[in-house]
Amino acid sequence: MRLSLASAIVATLLTSATRGADGPGLAPTYLRCENLVNPLGIDVRSPRLSWIVESSTRGQRQTAYRILVAGDREAI
16 A cells, blocks of 8 residues: 555644643644655555644643544545
8 A cells, every 4th residue: 555645634633631731732743654754655554653742831741642534634
């Protein structure tokens, strides 16, 4: 199976429950697929996705995530 990022958009939505002070939510940064930042194609059946979570508020952490995959943004 060959998945081209030009034809498929992988949206990683982080749903976060925070502990600590109220403030802005968490933001996913440095999104990677198979350890590549912006790959043109992936040849694996179950690609590994990873990211770094950042927040300007101290004490926040990611507690859950949801991954949606579609051929275009409108489908998500």
